[in-house]
Amino acid sequence: MTARIPVLTIDGPSGSGKGTVARRVAERLGWHLLDSGALYRLVALASRATGLESMDEAGHAVCAATLDVRFSSRPDGEEQIWLAGQDVTAAIRTERAGDDASRVAVMPAVRSALLERQRAFAQSPGLVADGRDMGTVIFPEAEVKIFLTATPEERARRRHKQLKDKGLDVSLAALSREIAERDRRDSSRAVAPLVPASDALILDSTVMPIEEVVDQVLSVMRQRVG
Ligand code: DC
Numbered sequence: 001m002t003a004r005i006p007v008l009t010i011d012g013p014s015g016s017g018k019g020t021v022a023r024r025v026a027e028r029l030g031w032h033l034l035d036s037g038a039l040y041r042l043v044a045l046a047s048r049a050t051g052l053e054s055m056d057e058a059g060h061a062v063c064a065a066t067l068d069v070r071f072s073s074r075p076d077g078e079e080q081i082w083l084a085g086q087d088v089t090a091a092i093r094t095e096r097a098g099d100d101a102s103r104v105a106v107m108p109a110v111r112s113a114l115l116e117r118q119r120a121f122a123q124s125p126g127l128v129a130d131g132r133d134m135g136t137v138i139f140p141e142a143e144v145k146i147f148l149t150a151t152p153e154e155r156a157r158r159r160h161k162q163l164k165d166k167g168l169d170v171s172l173a174a175l176s177r178e179i180a181e182r183d184r185r186d187s188s189r190a191v192a193p194l195v196p197a198s199d200a201l202i203l204d205s206t207v208m209p210i211e212e213v214v215d216q217v218l219s220v221m222r223q224r225v226g
Contacts (some may be wrong), residue, residue, distance in 0.1 A: 006031075006126040006225050007141075009134035010217070012148035013183050013194060014098065015155025017205045017213060021148060022130035023079075024214045029128070029221070034121040035071075035079070035137070036131030037101065039114055041092035042069055042083055044100035052100060063111035067117075095163075095170070095178060102182050105132075132186055135197035142199045144224050146217055147196035151204040154178055 008025065012018045019035065026033040046063045047055055055063075067153040070082040079087050091097065104110050111133075118138045121127055129138065135145035150158075156176040163170050196202055201220060205213050 003124075005122040005124055005170035006143045007122055007139045008126070008128045008144045008146070008217070008221060009139050009142045009197075010128065010130045010146045010148055011132055011134050011136070011194070011196070011200070012146075013155065013186065014179060015159050016148040016150045017158070017210055018130050018146075018148045020210055021205075021213050021217060022128050024210075025217050025221075026128040027077075028214070028218060029126060031126035032121055032123050032126050034118060034127060034129040034131075034134075036114075036118055036129065036134065037098075038071075038081055038092060038116065039064075039067070039069070040101035040110075041097045042067055042081070042088070043110060043114070044097060044104045045083060045088060045092055047104060048100060050105075057107045057109045060104050060107055061113045064104075064110045064113035074194075095175075097177065102185050106185065106189045106191075111137075112190055119194065126214045132194040136195065137192045137198050139199075140197070144217075144221055145197045145200040146220070147200040147202045148213065149202065151203050152176065152179055152183065154206045 010018045010022045021035060041066045043060065044052065046067060047060050050059065050063065068084045072080045072082065074080050079089070081092060116137065121129065124141070135142055151224060153176070156172060156179050159179065160170065160172045160175050203213060203216060
């Protein structure tokens with residue numbers, strides 16, 4: 001029998017800080033990282049090249065199944081993402097890509113086309129998986145499940161700051177509306193909605209510095225996995 005690969009899942013809404021926490025925890029443990037949102041963003045980008053609006057669910061699913069994606073790290077440690085040999089790191093991080101991703105993510109055929117691909121990230125010595133349904137659908141047997149939240153106001157404020165730091169001028173009110181709409185779509189879809197797993201530990205990062213969240217997650221890991 002092959003040994004089980006330990007998995008830590010971190011789910012939560014956009015702007016909760018889960019991406020940063022997942023990356024830092026994976027670095028500290030020396031484990032692999034699955035940024036599942038990037039896969040949905042890539043499907044949306046690949047679909048857009050073919051016609052996001054005109055395509056039916058089967059077409060989006062074909063895009064998901066045939067994604068030619070590669071993840072690598074830049075010398076400064078930043079993640080780099082390649083789609084069919086093209087560097088799409090910046091292209092998939094736009095607000096539009098996030099919104100498109102949330103739309104294709106509603107489609108059951110897209111979600112099932114990505115299922116095994118996500119599970120294949122579980123490699124020795126362990127995996128930190130970040131997304132919306134990591135603990136509920138993709139890795140229901142995960143050793144540790146975290147659900148990271150923050151108030152919608154705080155999440156909009158963080159996203160606004162990130163965009164401002166990149167030199168982009170977006171109104172806070174417009175961002176708040178977009179975040180509320182994305183939360184609504186992600187939480188109300190029929191398949192794999194954004195909900196905490198029944199055995200997830202819920203952490204609120206509204207007033208907790210990211211380093212403290214990382215430390216708490218690592219301490220839960222040590223208690224459960226040793
Ligand atoms: O985590 P993110 O913002 O990169 O995700 C973008 C969208 O992708 C998100 O709004 C919903 C979808 N998504 C999903 O449905 N399931 C996941 N496991 C990850 C992301």
